[in-house]
Amino acid sequence: MIRVIIFLAALLTVSCAKQSITTTNTYEKALPFSKAEIKKTEAEQEIICAEYSAKSNARLNRIAEMDAASKDKRLTPHQKSEKHDYLIAHLNDGLEEAEKLKDKCDALNKRLDRMYEENHTAGDKFLEQLKRK
Secondary structure (H helix, E strand, O other): HHHHHHHHHHHHHHHHHHHHHHHHHHHHHOOOOOOHHHHHHHHHHHHHHHHHHHHHHHHHHHHHHHHHOOOOOOOOOHHHHHHHHHHHHHHHOOOOHHHHHHHHHHHHHHHHHHHHHHHHHHHHHHHHHHOOO
């Protein structure tokens, strides 16, 4: 008798586990974007946005150097002028590339938002249909 109860409990557990796996697989198939697609886009976004941040920070550092050079009492007026001219000449180095990176970063952020939203909506619809059954 105990063996029969244990056998039925094991059978029920296996059946529930199979149902759970099937539901999970079906749920993931119902989503328009897979986890792998989202992870890939997130990784790309992280790299592009980090590059943009680095380029942007380099420009801010040059501006700070110009300010510091103008206040440096150890420099002669001629040296201050030379340093200022040099920093101004290189102030916009990489600016075009930084703007392109910013555009890419913004586009990837929007794409990720859309992916999350579409997956969320599709997931809600799937769960709603599952409740109806």
